[in-house]
Amino acid sequence: MYIMISWFLYVRKVSTMKFEKYIEFIDATKVYKSGEVEIRALDNVSFSIREGELAVIVGESGAGKTTLLNVLGGMDTLTDGHVFMGPNEVSEFNRRQLEDYRRFDVGFVFQFYNLIPNLTARENVEIASQLTSGSIPAEEVLSAVGLKDRMDNFPSQLSGGEQQRVSIARALAKRPKLLLCDEPTGALDYKTGKSVLQLLQHTCRDQGKTVIIITHNSAITAMADRIIRLKSGRVVEVRENEARPIDEIDW
Ligand SMILES: Nc1ncnc2c1ncn2[C@@H]1O[C@H](COP(=O)(O)OP(=O)(O)OP(=O)(O)O)[C@@H](O)[C@H]1O
Ligand SMILES: [Mg+2]
Numbered sequence: 137m138y139i140m141i142s143w144f145l146y147v148r149k150v151s152t153m154k155f156e157k158y159i160e161f162i163d164a165t166k167v168y169k170s171g172e173v174e175i176r177a178l179d180n181v182s183f184s185i186r187e188g189e190l191a192v193i194v195g196e197s198g199a200g201k202t203t204l205l206n207v208l209g210g211m212d213t214l215t216d217g218h219v220f221m222g223p224n225e226v227s228e229f230n231r232r233q234l235e236d237y238r239r240f241d242v243g244f245v246f247q248f249y250n251l252i253p254n255l256t257a258r259e260n261v262e263i264a265s266q267l268t269s270g271s272i273p274a275e276e277v278l279s280a281v282g283l284k285d286r287m288d289n290f291p292s293q294l295s296g297g298e299q300q301r302v303s304i305a306r307a308l309a310k311r312p313k314l315l316l317c318d319e320p321t322g323a324l325d326y327k328t329g330k331s332v333l334q335l336l337q338h339t340c341r342d343q344g345k346t347v348i349i350i351t352h353n354s355a356i357t358a359m360a361d362r363i364i365r366l367k368s369g370r371v372v373e374v375r376e377n378e379a380r381p382i383d384e385i386d387w
Pocket of ligand 2: 201202203
């Protein structure tokens with residue numbers, strides 16, 4: 137009996153344990169070659185992010201932010217170094233493993249939404265759900281992002297903010313472990329941008345999902361649990377932060 141109880145408690149502990157270093161970059165370097173010129177888009181980058189954190193990666197144009205996110209999302213590979221997600225080394229994945237990783241583990245949100253124009257909001261989300269079993273039904277996830285009444289609209293019939301909500305719903309439908317957002321408010325006005333950031337912050341808090349947001353706007357870092365600052369391919373600052381609600385942040 138005693139052994140059974142201890143085993144139960146152990147399993148419970150392991151299953152609720154959060155990774156301290158859920159995402160870890162170790163000496164990650166990415167060199168692009170164009171002709172004779174070498175560009176070090178990432179130069180010996182090392183940092184880690186805890187499971188369930190909201191991290192903001194900030195830096196000027198050309199700092200290497202998109203490169204970093206694409207490597208983490210399995211869309212690009214490193215020249216040197218290591219990237220881990222949970223117990224897995226993403227930088228060691230073969231093509232097949234990368235495909236599964238992109239399909240099941242990573243949700244992507246892009247600056248320009250990348251919705252399919254001749255499919256409705258519902259159909260755009262359904263396409264993503266069909267890639268995985270156990271995904272959230274399109275109606276449910278679209279309602280959760282406030283688009284219950286707009287499901288049968290085409291992207292061109294939706295505002296920029298609404299289109300970005302569809303793309304967030306699409307990313308969340310497959311229950312990804314990670315939500316990666318590259319300048320998610322880059323194409324939105326101030327107020328709409330804020331509501332999208334609020335949605336991302338709620339997603340992190342309510343679902344315990346690890347969310348990473350890229351921006352060139354330093355003010356947005358105030359919403360983060362962790363701030364990672366990049367400059368010319370290098371990490372110049374990693375800082376834990378007392379995250380503030382979006383409506384308390386102005387820029
Ligand atoms: N496929 C590529 N081939 C060659 N150079 C590239 C490639 N992708 C990125 N680069 C270069 O790597 C550097 C980092 O680019 P990256 O797109 O990661 O920057 P960024 O921080 O996302 O910038 P932005 O804020 O403008 O989106 C830049 O100098 C860029 O020109
Ligand atoms: Mg970029």
